[in-house]
Amino acid sequence: MDAQLETTAEVQAAIRCIYCQQLNPLNCMTSVPVIPRYLGGAFAPSSYQLTRACRRCQAELTRRVDACFERAWSVSEALAQAAGRLAARHPHIHPPLRCLGRIALPIPGMRAEEIAEYWQGPEGEQLVLIRAADDATQRCAGPGPHADNRAYCFLEDRPGFQSGLATLRDGFRHAPPRKVLGGLAGLHSPHARGFCPPTATDRQALAYLHATLGRGDAPECQPYPHAPCETAFMSKLALGTGVALFGEKLLRTAHGQRLSHALWSGSDPTATLLTARPPVHQGHGRPSPFIGDSGAVSILIKPGKCLSLTLCINQALLWTIELASGKDLTAEDHLKIGHGRILNLFEPLRMGHEASLPEYLRRRIDNAR
16 A cells, blocks of 8 residues: 555656656656757746756757757858847857858868868957767757867957957857867967867867968868758747647647657658748848847747747748647637747847737837838
8 A cells, every 4th residue: 555655656746758758757857948048048938948858858859959950050150140240239249150161171180080160250260170070960060069079269369359269269158169279379378268278289280270271261161051950959849839838738639749759750741840941052031020130039929720930040040830739729828829929039148038929010110110
């Protein structure tokens, strides 16, 4: 009888993970933002912070889905453009580095299983990132989780170099590689300013890159193709947002099961979940100046036969996914969404704000007059 009571208490104390949908003890669960931190999720309202993910799923999906999406060429480029717009209006924000693509150079110390990327800053800063190459990151820019990633940074020795130094120092905040600074002889103790002292191999690499990049011309770069993980990422975002807004009942619907399948498989057999995505080619146009604020990561939820969720970065890059079927929502759920809601997040400014869609559009129209 005591054992039966103990088992019942354990079951009652367990929480169902929204991703694997398995019951887990409380000590195996973790609090996670529905929206990843690099998109500004830490500054979303508290209702978008969940405690319904198990640690195993959180670790796996952060590595396989969130990090892959962040480092996808189109996403990292759009986030850099968004931060650049904010930096133009807020002097305390340092403009970000931007990846021009992979480079094929015989850099000393670079191993056969590694690749090199070329990054530039807004004031001529140059950075060569050497990182591990693996199947999960062939289409992704940025350092990733490997411990031996290293970045060789170059900055002209000229008055007013502190802004460029901060751009190099603050790059890759979410997954910092080991950074070594070259090309700035007048800077004392660079490791005290966020850079590491060079090893003998680093000195050889710095000398080679300084000779190669010293002319100021960018090397020939191979841009990355379109993100391969957008279906999985948008399904994860839709699942988390749906549970945050409407509770676990969404997981038990046919639509919730489709989202869960797309999350783990990375594909949607019906090809109907993701109803809009960026063009594969570069240089795509803007969808609409009213989808989010300039420099923001915006999440728009709109009612209809199917409730839709649109993710838009800097008014220029968007994905739309079906969040829930209208028939699966209660009258209270529909009332909560009203005519739509929009969340604008500004990660570099450490802020975010949510509003009803009619209220937001009125504000935008008034500001445009």
